[in-house]
Amino acid sequence: MTAVGVTVNGADHDFEPGTTVQDMLTQLGLPEKGIAVAVDGIVLPRSRWGEDVGRGWTIEVLTAVQGG
Numbered sequence: 001m002t003a004v005g006v007t008v009n010g011a012d013h014d015f016e017p018g019t020t021v022q023d024m025l026t027q028l029g030l031p032e033k034g035i036a037v038a039v040d041g042i043v044l045p046r047s048r049w050g051e052d053v054g055r056g057w058t059i060e061v062l063t064a065v066q067g068g
Helices: 021-027
Strands: 004-008 011-015 035-039 042-044 058-063
Touching: 011 021, 021 035
Parallel strands: 004 058
Antiparallel strands: 004 011, 035 042, 035 058
């Protein structure tokens, strides 16, 4: 099977077919809480993190920052 190539926060990554968004976050060592995931500029709701990562997606993982 051909790897699924995506860009995450500006870096290219290859994942096995069937890798979910949640799996991707785990494999990249990213936290589950306090983040938002955007795919091609559109926020992907947490309820959809069980979906497979799509070939060619551009993904941004944004971390919540506290401040004032």
